[in-house]
Amino acid sequence: MNKIYFDNAATTRIREEVLREMVTNLADVYGNPSSVYKTGREARALLDKARVQVANILRADASEIFFTGSGTEADNWAIRGIAKSYKDKGNHIITSNIEHHAVLHTCEYLEKNGYEVTYLPVNSDGIVEIEDLKKAIRPETILITIMFANNEIGTIQPITEIGKVAKENGIIFHTDAVQAVGADEIDVNAMNIDLLALSAHKLHGPKGVGALYVRKGVKLEPFIHGGKQEAGKRAGTENVAGIAALGHAVELLQNEMQEKNEKVLNLRNMIIDELLEKIPYSRLNGSREHRLPGNINISFEFIEGESMLLLLDMKGIAASSGSACTSGSLDPSHVLLALGLSHEIAHGSLRISIGMYNTEEEAKILITELEAIVKRLREMSPLWNDFINKQ
């Protein structure tokens, strides 16, 4: 049985060396980082090191990195914290309609609490238009929160341009970079990013650790009240081994980023080209040019996504879909609908997200199996049979 993992946008396999070090730290460095004695100081040193490692990949300063329990927590903290801290300045927030739910649902929560939110549309390539952003700005706009790269369709947003507009208008800019760290170059200063959320488990680190970058000088309310951890802004004894593992995973990734992304990109292009060529009535969703190296989101007409996933799973292949049936709701992905896709095409979408452990051999198996699966489901589909009979 195959064990082929093509769902690296959902989560990634933890690196062997990161895992080994994490287990060692859990066992040996059990001290509380707030304690003065040796094992406490050792734990503190692990946090300090990780803070530098995370800061490096963002070109930030270590004092600007705050560890959290997840990327979602970092997004929540950034958006709710800025909304609260800058309440006197205004109550308007600008975001996009393809954000992760960590951002969208936080914005919806704020709407119920006296804030106004503009949800920018995206073009058919899945990219926010700068002109739309400029038009949405009001005197009371306090925050722009637009993701670095989309988790479903992998489109990379014009972050440098957004940062420039934000800076020119004196508006704080937060970006959810959970999918982008390690996949694209990030420089928080050159890009005028004020806050940035990231997550360890998307970078071959462990689950349960994230980080928020907060530019020096930006006011941000504490998120969890209690002890003095994370400069008194996020209380609770630190997840020392997890944080150290995040730092370790980030550093390893940074050292081999170019090589890894090239390999992943080659696999991506091979899979896209072959699937579009071999399977008629298929389309790539989202810009091919402004796209994460590891993301493929493709729709196969006349069939439904969950059925595809189940048949792939029977062949030992893990992937994901924007079909309603996989989300527990009955509407397909908000991201695919935002591109202007019909419900029918959105239901037939498949996300293949490639990571550094995937091989060319796995890609070939995926292509062969997928071709057979789409054929099989189409033969069963009344939509396909109606379409063929009309030809």
Next chain:
Amino acid sequence: MYTEKVMDHFANPRNVGEIKGASGIGQVGNARCGDIMKVFLKIENNIIEDAKFQTFGCGAAVATSSIATELIIGKTIEDALKVTNKVVTEELDGLPPAKLHCSVLAEEALHAALWDYAEKNNITIAGLKKATECSHGCHEH
């Protein structure tokens, strides 16, 4: 999340296809909901001699179509009407709550095919109502 029985009917669906010159054909659901079920019936002397289906939809939609056709073949029309969504779900050893509407779709597709048969033959079938498109409430969630 699916029972073994659902996975069996999904992986090895019974009665996929169409019946040429079917006595009754019923199609319910729509692509917007993500599920479409089309049922073909061959009826002779009030007995369902054969049933086939085509389905666009998730694993549960395929499995419910498969088991519903299996359950009605060889039955009288009256007995086939007793194959309700509840029966279909029980026969599959249950469905996840979010997928229960698929079992309703199977019942409706069967009813729509019987309605078509009744109309074509100018008869009334006691207890049979006309199904409306997507009446299984896919947008009520």
